Amino acid sequence: MDEPPLTAERLQRALTTRWVGRVYDYVEATGSTNDDLRGRAAADPALPAGAVLLAEYQSAGRGRLGRRWEAPPGSSLLFSVLLRPGWPAEQAAWLTMIAGLAAVAAIRGAIGPSPRVGLKWPNDVMIIVDDEPRKVGGILLDTALDGVGRIESVVVGIGLNVNTPAEALPAAATPPTSLPAATGRTYDRAALLAALLAALETGYEAAAAGRSPRADWDAELLTLGREVVVSYGDGREIVSGRAESTTDNGLLIVRDAAGALHTISAGDVSLRKER
Ligand code: BT5
Numbered sequence: 001m002d003e004p005p006l007t008a009e010r011l012q013r014a015l016t017t018r019w020v021g022r023v024y025d026y027v028e029a030t031g032s033t034n035d036d037l038r039g040r041a042a043a044d045p046a047l048p049a050g051a052v053l054l055a056e057y058q059s060a061g062r063g064r065l066g067r068r069w070e071a072p073p074g075s076s077l078l079f080s081v082l083l084r085p086g087w088p089a090e091q092a093a094w095l096t097m098i099a100g101l102a103a104v105a106a107i108r109g110a111i112g113p114s115p116r117v118g119l120k121w122p123n124d125v126m127i128i129v130d131d132e133p134r135k136v137g138g139i140l141l142d143t144a145l146d147g148v149g150r151i152e153s154v155v156v157g158i159g160l161n162v163n164t165p166a167e168a169l170p171a172a173a174t175p176p177t178s179l180p181a182a183t184g185r186t187y188d189r190a191a192l193l194a195a196l197l198a199a200l201e202t203g204y205e206a207a208a209a210g211r212s213p214r215a216d217w218d219a220e221l222l223t224l225g226r227e228v229v230v231s232y233g234d235g236r237e238i239v240s241g242r243a244e245s246t247t248d249n250g251l252l253i254v255r256d257a258a259g260a261l262h263t264i265s266a267g268d269v270s271l272r273k274e275r
Contacts (some may be wrong), residue, residue, distance in 0.1 A: 005074065005162065006054055006189055014194035020081065020201040021194070023051040029073070031060035034082040034157040038142050041082050041153050045118065052197070054079035063138060064123065064266075065233035069159045071169040076178070077137075077160040077193055082153060083204065092141060093250025094207050095124050097217040098160045099139045099156050102199035104220050107136070107160070109180060109195050110187050118222040121243070121252050121269050124174065125160065126222055132178035133222050133271070136161050158196070162189050174270070175205050214248050221246070227272040230254060230264050238267050 004010065007085045008024050015021050030036055038052045055078050061069035071078060079214035083095065100119045107117045117136075125137035137160035148151040161178035163171065163186045169176040175203070179187050207213055218224060221243075229240040230252070252264040 003074075003186075003189060005056055006077075006193065010190045011054075011193060011257055014190045015080050016194060016198050017139065017201045019050040021050065021197040021203070022051045022197075023048055025051075025053045026106070027053070029053045029057040029059065029231065029250070029272040030055045032058055032062050032157075033078060034061075034062060034140055034155050037080040037082055037155045038144070041088055041155065042144070047082060049082060049084040050084040052079055054193075058160035062140060062157070064140060067233070069138060069140075071159060072168045073159065075164045075168065076162050077158065077189055077196075078155045079193070080155050081197075081200065082155055084153050085151050085204075087151050089143070089145055089151060090155070092143050092151060093122070094213055095141055095151075095154055095156055097213040097250060098200060098203035098207055099158055100125060100215060101138070101161060101216055102196050103137055103158060105199040107179070107271060111183050112191050116184050119217065119220045120174075120223055121221055121246070122250065123239050127177050127179075128222070129177055129179075129182050132175065134182070135172065136177050136179070136182070138236075154211050158201075158217075160192075160196075162187055162192055173268070211212070212248055214246060214250070217250075218246055223269050223271065228254065228269050229272050230262075230269050231269045232267060238262075238264060240272055243269065 033053045057073035103125045123139040126133045127136045142155040144153045164178035166181035223243045228243045230238045239262045241250040241254045246251045254262045
């Protein structure tokens with residue numbers, strides 16, 4: 001059932017961008033595309049912004065906080081994009097926002113308005129299946145700063161369960177899903193990747209021109225306005241309350257039951273179960 005590999009020839013036929021994905025490297029298997037692209041960028045300062053590395057399989061795919069990203073070979077999208085923004089380090093979340101919005105746009109373009117696609121703070125791509133938000137993808141940034149606190153280069157890693165069969169999804173804290181599990185059909189990965197890279201290019205150029213992606217991001221955050229629990233990576237609770245808003249640098253603001261506001265920079269968000 002596997003579709004053909006996502007080689008350069010196949011992607012180039014679908015690609016509409018000017019610079020994102022125009023340098024494209026495809027490997028059958030590797031440890032982690034983020035590690036590889038970061039290494040290549042460090043070794044070659046001339047490697048251009050927009051360079052993409054995609055793997056059909058990762059043996060050491062990474063999530064945040066030392067966690068793993070697991071996907072069976074050939075079924076999903078596992079790739080990294082090199083960018084060289086020169087923005088202040090505090091603005092790194094704009095890249096997570098732009099990547100998340102690009103993933104939402106590409107998936108929505110493929111599956112349509114229903115089931116609903118959205119985002120979960122800070123870096124999850126979600127689909128609502130039978131009223132339950134499920135994780136269909138994740139974003140991982142690896143930033144390299146220059147000497148004065150600017151982002152010299154950043155590797156934006158994206159994993160999306162495009163054609164992963166439901167039975168091949170990993171056991172995970174946030175219930176996982178894939179496009180076939182959520183919609184009952186499979187999709188052309190080259191078309192989806194090309195659409196995502198096009199949205200990424202547009203979003204990045206707007207941000208580089210000074211336009212914050214935050215309002216668009218807020219509009220896709222499924223958890224805003226909801227009662228949530230925010231926890232550390234080890235599961236300990238940081239705070240529970242109403243997810244009120246975000247800041248322009250991507251922090252989450254939660255109002256607890258006593259009315260106090262908490263500004264969260266890192267953690268995992270889940271919806272609070274009805275009591
Ligand atoms: C993420 O981390 O969601 C970021 C994932 C980024 C993966 C891409 S793939 C290309 C690039 N190269 C890399 O090495 N990484 C990037 P986090 O929020 O920490 O979520 C990780 C958690 O998601 C795990 O602990 C599991 O519970 C769950 N998980 C793992 N694989 C999954 C999958 N295929 N689908 C849904 N959930 C998954």
